[in-house]
Amino acid sequence: MIRDDAEAYRELIEQSQQIESEFDRELTWNEPEETRSGKKRSRIVVTKSADVTDQDQWDEYLDWMVEHGEKFHEVFYDRIQQL
Incomplete structure (x- = not known):
């Protein structure tokens, strides 16, 4: 995780097409937002629809997360090491 570095986010988003191609999945790129402490935080997210109350699926969900x-x-x- 890169904390409080909006410029690092900008450098990564410039590579977003290549990153998503390597990831083989569309990611959600959340622009930096100001936190309560006045710092900028951004997120890059991958999601999966799931019913977390369905305990029979928990092993599948855990495998997906790993x-x-x-x-x-x-x-x-x-990429992060080079920033």
């Missing part, structure tokens, strides 16, 4: 967490690391780690 898979996509690993994918975030794979796609973003080197």
Whole structure:
């Protein structure tokens, strides 16, 4: 996670098409917003529709979260290190 760095977000969003291509999924790019402490925070999100009350699906949901967490690391780690 990059905290309080709107410029880093801008550099990543310039690569958004390539990033989403590598991620093989559309991501949600939330522009930097001011927090209560006056800092700028942004988010890059991947989502899945799910019924969290359906306990029979929890293993599937957990697998999805692990898979996509690993994918975030794979796609973003080197880019973030270069910022």
